Amino acid sequence: MREEHPRQNEEENANRETSRGGTPSSASEAPSSMGVEQLEKELEETRSKAQSFLDLAQRTQADFLNYKRRIEGERSDFARNARADVIVKLLPVVDDFERAIASRPPSIANSDWVQGMLLIDRKLKSSLEGLGVKPIEPVGKPFSPWEEEALLHEPSEKYPADSVTRVLRSGYTMDGKVIRPAQVVVSSGPPEETASSKNAQSSHETNKE
Numbered sequence: 748m749r750e751e752h753p754r755q756n757e758e759e760n761a762n763r764e765t766s767r768g769g770t771p772s773s774a775s776e777a778p779s780s781m782g783v784e785q786l787e788k789e790l791e792e793t794r795s796k797a798q799s800f801l802d803l804a805q806r807t808q809a810d811f812l813n814y815k816r817r818i819e820g821e822r823s824d825f826a827r828n829a830r831a832d833v834i835v836k837l838l839p840v841v842d843d844f845e846r847a848i849a850s851r852p853p854s855i856a857n858s859d860w861v862q863g864m865l866l867i868d869r870k871l872k873s874s875l876e877g878l879g880v881k882p883i884e885p886v887g888k889p890f891s892p893w894e895e896e897a898l899l900h901e902p903s904e905k906y907p908a909d910s911v912t913r914v915l916r917s918g919y920t921m922d923g924k925v926i927r928p929a930q931v932v933v934s935s936g937p938p939e940e941t942a943s944s945k946n947a948q949s950s951h952e953t954n955k956e
Contacts, residue, residue: 831926834880834919838927841875842916844868875919883918883929885911890933894918894925899932908936 848868851861872882883894889910890897898915906912911931918929 827922830878831921834875834878834921835926837875838917838919841868841871844871845917879922880919880926881921883920883925885918885929885931886914887911890931893928894920895929895931897933898930900935901932902936902938903934904937906934908934910934 844864844867848861848864851864855861885891885895887906887910895911895918901912903912910933912934913932914929915932916930918925919927
């Protein structure tokens with residue numbers, strides 16, 4: 748009968764316990780450590796991809812908002828231009844009313860017919876003002892080539908040179924933009940006789956001193 752040595756039995760029992768799920772050896776710890784590193788690497792890659800998708804979504808949203816603003820601006824400009832085109836075609840009617848009212852005979856100035864024309868003129872201009880249309884009022888102001896067309900120059904004692912003395916055809920703006928420039932007369936300064944007399948008077952006063 749074979750004798751069993753206690754040391755041999757202990758080694759066999761330890762091997763059996765290890766195979767049954769006992770305390771892992773250092774050889775089994777290495778794969779576990781490598782698994783954690785792999786998980787951390789995959790987690791970092793997932794975070795990087797998520798950030799990339801987030802950046803892409805934010806850029807797409809910004810592009811969409813810019814596109815939406817551009818389309819709304821173009822639509823607004825189109826509507827404004829269409830409105831301006833219609834208004835410009837109606838302005839000659841306003842001109843006719845102004846000329847008719849300005850040339851009314853004094854004998855019928857207070858008649859019901861003239862008062863009715865004045866009422867229509869006021870209503871028409873009020874409707875235009877409600878659409879953002881305002882007349883350009885340049886008389887007495889320096890001539891502006893962006894708002895006016897100079898058709899004539901005339902001497903003026905009342906207005907200095909290069910300022911508007913009269914309006915021959917009214918100009919209008921819509922929402923602050925010129926849709927039809929005013930046709931005006933521009934001062935060329937005081938008449939030559941007046942200027943000469945002023946210069947002579949000035950020289951006389953200087954000599955007197």
